[in-house]
Amino acid sequence: MLVGEILGTMTLIVLGNGVVANVLLAKAKGEGGGGGGRLITITAGWCFAVMAGVYVAAATGSPQADLNPAVTVAKMLYGAGGGAATTLTDGLTRIAGEFIGAFLGSVLVFLAYYRHWGETSDAGLKLACHSTGPAIRSPMWNVITEIIGTFVLMFGIYAIFSKAGAGGASGPASAVGPYLVAFLVWGICLSLGGPTGYAINPARDLGPRIAHAILPIAGKGGSNWGYSWIPVVGPVIGGLIAALLAGALLM
16 A cells, blocks of 8 residues: 555655656756647646546555555545545555655656756755745645635536436446546646646645755745645645545445
C-alpha cells in the first residue's frame, strides 16, 4: 500500500509538474504550449498524469489509488462507495506515501529539466513548476475555490463509482475508472483552475513546495509559504463536504 501510493503519486507529479515545466521553462521544447496554448497543454498533461498515476498505484500495491490526502481523509471518515471506512493506520500510511511520492516526483522534474532552470529568469515560473499559487491573492476566496474544486472532484468520484452510476454492476467504472477520473480532473482544471491553479490535492502542492525549498534550483526565489496552507486546508474541507453529501445521496 505504501509503495503503491508513493509510486502512483510520484508518477502523477512527475507527469503533471513535468508538463508545466515543459511549457514554462526557457528553451524547453514545449515552451509556450505550442499551438494549443498553455491552458490546454497543461490541463491535458495533468489528465494523463492522473490516469497513469492511478494505474501505477493499483499495479504496485495500492488498488484504491487515492494519490490525494483529501481523498484518503474522506475515506477514513465516510468510507468509499458504500464500503467500510479506511482504517486510521491504512489512511495514515497512504497519506505518508502520497506526500513522499509527490516530493520524489518533483525531484525527478527538477532533474529532467536541470539545464533549464538557470536559463529561466522568472522565479515565479520556476515555483509554478512545483506548486500552485493564486491569480489574485485573496485567502478567503482562494480557500473557497479549492473547496469547490475538491468538492467537484470527490463528489464526481463517488458518483462514478456509486452503485447507481457508472460503478454499478453493468457500469464501466470497474474497467475504465482511471480514465473517467482523469477526464473529471481535466474538466476541473479547465473550468475551475483559473483562480488558484487547481491544487485540489494537499500532497500535490505541499510535497513539491518542500522540494522547491530545498533543491538547488538556480535563481528560484522564495517558496511562498504564506500561501501554502490554502492548498492543504481547502481540499480537505471540500473532500469532507463531498463525502458527507455522497453518503446521504449516493450510498
